Amino acid sequence: MVPATYKDIRRLTGLSLATISKHFNGGNVLYANRVLIDQAARDLGYQVNDFARGLRSRRSMTLGVVLAQLNSTFNTTIVAGMEERLREAGYGTIICDSRGSAAAETEALQFLIGKMVDGIVIVPVGDRVDGLEVAAERGVPVVAIDRPIANAAVDAVVIDNRAAIASAVELLCSAGHTDLALLAGPEVVFTMRERRIGFRETVKRRTGRLPRRALVGVDPISIEGGYAGMVRLMRLEAPPTAVVCANYEFTLGATIALNELAPDLPAPALVGFDNLELARVIRPRPTLVVQPVAQIAAKAAELILQRIAGQAGAEPRLEVLGTELVVGEAATYTLRRSRA
Amino acid sequence: MVPATYKDIRRLTGLSLATISKHFNGGNVLYANRVLIDQAARDLGYQVNDFARGLRSRRSMTLGVVLAQLNSTFNTTIVAGMEERLREAGYGTIICDSRGSAAAETEALQFLIGKMVDGIVIVPVGDRVDGLEVAAERGVPVVAIDRPIANAAVDAVVIDNRAAIASAVELLCSAGHTDLALLAGPEVVFTMRERRIGFRETVKRRTGRLPRRALVGVDPISIEGGYAGMVRLMRLEAPPTAVVCANYEFTLGATIALNELAPDLPAPALVGFDNLELARVIRPRPTLVVQPVAQIAAKAAELILQRIAGQAGAEPRLEVLGTELVVGEAATYTLRRSRA
DNA sequence: CCTTGAGAGCGAAACGTTTTGCTTAGGCTA
DNA sequence: TAGCCTAAGCAAAACGTTTCGCTCTCAAGG
Structure with a gap:
């Protein structure tokens, strides 16, 4: 009922509280006594009281x-x-x-x-x-x-958020894409801010100009946000040929949107973010920026x-x-x- | 540096530890003294020590x-x-x-x-x-x-797992389906066992016979499991016309599979499980068993x-x-x- | 005027550990 | 043999609360 304490162990072993404590904290105790204490502890169902320990040891x-x-x-x-x-x-x-x-x-x-x-x-x-x-x-x-x-x-x-997005952009550009879009969240979030910068800089470097304004919108960081963003992109007069998703939620939302719209529209190339289990399941297998x-x-x-x-x-x-x-x-x- | 204690508050207020404790635990203390203690506590940046409190109060x-x-x-x-x-x-x-x-x-x-x-x-x-x-x-x-x-x-x-699945089966049967499949996990998991039973019983009651063996396979409880299960079903000589998914993972996996296969095959009707955000995004809007x-x-x-x-x-x-x-x-x- | 009871407060004893000195025994070195 | 060191153990003092009795005061009731 009431939990056992060192005192109970003392009663069973005849050893002092100090010795018992020493044993439970890995100090020097005779083999015979170690066995004695362990046995008593087992018999009593002893478990140390973290409160008492923490109070005293401050850890x-x-x-x-x-x-x-x-x-x-x-x-x-x-x-x-x-x-x-x-x-x-x-x-x-x-x-x-x-x-x-x-x-x-x-x-x-x-x-x-x-x-x-x-x-x-x-x-x-x-x-x-x-x-x-x-x-x-x-x-x-x-x-x-x-x-x-x-x-x-x-x-x-x-x-390295900038480099991460840069690698995605590089790949797409090398594959011949020139019209890239980014699905990302608001600037107040550090990762979004950095990834956005990485995107803009790399696009500028590779294509010679910054991405069009319509291609780097701000969406809520959620699956719906990714979905809505992708739908918006595809409805543009000149939709992008490739889309980079700045995190998991955007990737998932965008993928869903593409699956639904694909039959009607030519789908853009997609590079997603984060190692999602979904990646193993989605066809065509998406290219992903994978965080370690x-x-x-x-x-x-x-x-x-x-x-x-x-x-x-x-x-x-x-x-x-x-x-x-x-x-x-x-x-x-x-x-x-x-x-x- | 070192955290303040009741003793510090006693020093500042002249009150006893017992009174201070009483105040922090909502006991009867004069208004003037309450103010005094609160003020001292604020000045000292006092925060109660949960270890000491727990040790003593056993809560x-x-x-x-x-x-x-x-x-x-x-x-x-x-x-x-x-x-x-x-x-x-x-x-x-x-x-x-x-x-x-x-x-x-x-x-x-x-x-x-x-x-x-x-x-x-x-x-x-x-x-x-x-x-x-x-x-x-x-x-x-x-x-x-x-x-x-x-x-x-x-x-x-x-x-009520059986009733939950039953409601899904009823709906599908009422819509004219007679060949229903279930995507679910192994029997050792309580919820899977129950849902499986609910499925079998209701199908039996509505159609007069138990579902075909091939339509109630066991898949791992994962998105991949749902994906693989759906693919397997669709490759049957006589695929089901409707599929019930026993939980979130199966629903998601199955949906992905359908999205990919849909262009080639006639898709079965789908009833999923759990209130997924995805539901708001997927078209056609899936029917779902929603847990409260x-x-x-x-x-x-x-x-x-x-x-x-x-x-x-x-x-x-x-x-x-x-x-x-x-x-x-x-x-x-x-x-x-x-x-x- | 005496009793009773409630409100407010206090001192001191827990609660179950760890830690700090202090002993003691025994072995080794000189 | 004296001196010194180490291993092993012990008693007692923390740690910061809560709680158990007590005391004291003051007001109400008879």
């Missing part, structure tokens, strides 16, 4: 994760990868969802600090994050993923663990990872088809 | 959530809904991912118990869950969602809060919620089209 062996969107393959894949790595290091993980709301994000940070987490990994909602000062005061290290944080000096793991999710997870775990261990310098570190362009059939598909 | 004001799959709209939507309700009641939420692994599930339960959660909500991986005894011993209530737990007497919130996610979330929150408050009887309660059949265009679509 929780727990990390907090705050996600801008819980319901996103990209995020959850990274979290799963990180969790595994952190579990090996003895840390548990608490996941919070800020549901794209800055207020909820601040609240989540407070919750985590209250839970005395030893570190925080965050996919921020926006460029600025409120409530990080408390973490700084408490000495709780923070690592940002996917987007850096403007108003705090914290480590960050991001991809495993690497991102590993790097973030490494950064936060180093910070906790105090092995990192005062400077915030920025890790920029490269992306891969997995060429499918869709990039050149249409050119071939429209020629036929 | 954490935190609930644990264990998901069989973090990366699932269905699950995350429910979690988001529950979290909101629980936050209102003053509870924080810790989310764990068992990644479909029974071992990880047990580990997550231990982690949560160690964190002294006041209750656990779980979407179980399988019919049986290991590690629940500890929760029972500690008096930590558990509520299962989506699937009941066979080896423990806990509350559960599920939908908001209700499920609310009911689960209610059950766990009641248990914590000790207001529930000894009997485990089983809440069975109904589903809605949202009729789209696809159910009758093909019949019309194939007549044309």
Whole structure:
């Protein structure tokens, strides 16, 4: 009923609390006594009380994760990868969802600090994050993923967004396309801003002029947004011959739109973003900019663990990872088809 | 640097620790003193230490959530809904991912118990869950969602799976279909087992005979599974005229397959499962069995809060919620089209 | 005038660990 | 043999709350 404590173990073994504690924390204890303690613990169904331990040691062996969107393959894949790595290091993980709301994000940070987490990994909602000062005061290290944080000096793991989009544009241009469109979200989101810049710059460099205004609209970051954007593009008087999608949602939405419209209209070439399971299923196999999710997870775990261990310098570190362009059939598909 | 404590507040206010504690827990304290304490707390940036509080009070004001799959709209939507309700009641939420692994599930339960959660909500991986005894011993209530737990007497919130599928079958039969197929996963998963039974029974009742063996295959619960299953069905010598998809993944996979194959083959009518955002985007608008996610979330929150408050009887309660059949265009679509 | 009870406050004892010194025994070196 | 070191163990003091009794005051009721 009532959980066992060190005192119960003391009763069964005759050892002192200090020795028992030492054993549970990997200190030097005689073999015979180790066995004794383990046996007693098993008999009692003993489990350490994290509250007492945390209160005294000021460590929780727990990390907090705050996600801008819980319901996103990209995020959850990274979290799963990180969790595994952190579990090996003895840390548990608490996941919070800020549901794209800055207020909820601040609240989540407070919750985590209250839970005395030893570190925080965050996919921020926006460029600025409120409530990080408390973490700084408490000495709780923070690592940002996917987007850096403007108003705090914290480590960050991001991809080279401009280069990522550039590689997509390069491919399309090399395949002969000259009229490229971009489906992307609003500039306030870091990744969208960067990808947009990468798109414009590369198009300019390769074709000699900036993309037409109608081809770089702003759509809501959602499947519907991608769908609507693609429909809009296809209804233009001069539709693009190729479309780059700036993230997963746009890719999916655009693909759906193409599937529906394809019978009636000549479909443009498509380059999508993120490693979606769908990619294995959609025909023609789409060309994709693939983020190194495993690497991102590993790097973030490494950064936060180093910070906790105090092995990192005062400077915030920025890790920029490269992306891969997995060429499918869709990039050149249409050119071939429209020629036929 | 080092966090403030009651002692600091005592220094600033001259009040005793007992009084300060009473105030922070809503007890009777003179207005003047309340103001004094609040002021001091603000000046000190005071935040209560959850470890000390939990150690003493044996309550954490935190609930644990264990998901069989973090990366699932269905699950995350429910979690988001529950979290909101629980936050209102003053509870924080810790989310764990068992990644479909029974071992990880047990580990997550231990982690949560160690964190002294006041209750656990779980979407179980399988019919049986290991590690629940500890929760029972500690008096930590558990509520299962989506699937009941066979080896423990806990509350559960599920939908009427047989009726859900039955409604889909009824609609298709009423539309004139006689050759129905089911895309579903293995029997070991509760929901799949139930939906399969519902399918067979209703087909039998409406058409007079059980569905052909080839039309009720077992596919992996994944988008690919749905895709492969649909392709297999369409390649049969006598393909079905209508297909029921037993969950979200199957629906999505099947839809993709249809989109690709449609130009070549007469497409069957399709009834899908779960309220996917995609539904708003796909044309023809699919008919869907929609789970009452908001209700499920609310009911689960209610059950766990009641248990914590000790207001529930000894009997485990089983809440069975109904589903809605949202009729789209696809159910009758093909019949019309194939007549044309 | 005495009793009763409620409101407000206090001191001190938990809660279950970790951690800090301090002992002791035994082995090694000089 | 003296001196020193290490391994192993112990008692007791934290850690920051909540909670259990007590006390005191003041107002109402008889």
